[in-house]
Amino acid sequence: MSEASQFGSCVETIEKAYEFMLAYAAQGRDKEGVGGDGPSIRGFLTDLSGALADLDAAVRAEIKQSSSEGAPVAAYADVLKQDAARAKAAVDLVLATPVVTSLLIDNLNATIHIRALLTSLFVIDEALQISRRES
Numbered sequence: 698m699s700e701a702s703q704f705g706s707c708v709e710t711i712e713k714a715y716e717f718m719l720a721y722a723a724q725g726r727d728k729e730g731v732g733g734d735g736p737s738i739r740g741f742l743t744d745l746s747g748a749l750a751d752l753d754a755a756v757r758a759e760i761k762q763s764s765s766e767g768a769p770v771a772a773y774a775d776v777l778k779q780d781a782a783r784a785k786a787a788v789d790l791v792l793a794t795p796v797v798t799s800l801l802i803d804n805l806n807a808t809i810h811i812r813a814l815l816t817s818l819f820v821i822d823e824a825l826q827i828s829r830r831e832s
Contacts (some may be wrong), residue, residue, distance in 0.1 A: 703754075703755040703758070706755075707748040707751055707756075711745060711748050712794050713744075714741040714742065714744055715811070715815065716771050717738070718738070718741065718805065718806055721805060722799050722802045722806055723779055723799070727796075727797050727798050727799070727800075728796055728798070729796055729798075732815075742788055745788050746788045746789055749781045749782075749785035749788065751784060752781045753777070753778040753781065753824070757774055760774060763828045770824065770825075773824075774821065777814075777817045780810070780814040780817045781814055783813070784808075784811050786810075787805055787811065
């Protein structure tokens with residue numbers, strides 16, 4: 698997979714993980730599911746951590762392939778990189794806990810780091826999509 702197409706994959710993985718995290722937080726779990734209890738929260742968090750690790754290279758490759766190269770988009774890619782690093786640290790902390798409860802995920806969802814990441818990701822993704830359409 699090219700780094701440019703990897704950007705779309707990162708966005709999709711982050712969105713899926715966040716949607717699952719919202720649902721998991723609402724379940725009121727005080728322990729993780731086992732057996733046939735559906736998808737694993739740890740699987741989604743592991744995928745999310747990986748996507749966050751890959752995001753900077755993927756977005757920069759996407760920028761190079763778009764007509765958006767320049768100081769403003771590069772500066773915003775730097776902001777996204779910082780947001781992703783902070784969000785990844787929070788996700789990795791949750792992954793390091795022995796039990797991932799709904800309350801822990803609810804608190805993770807509420808962190809400014811996750812919210813900033815999502816907002817920054819949606820801003821740059823939309824800006825790149827507009828640039829592609831208008832070029």
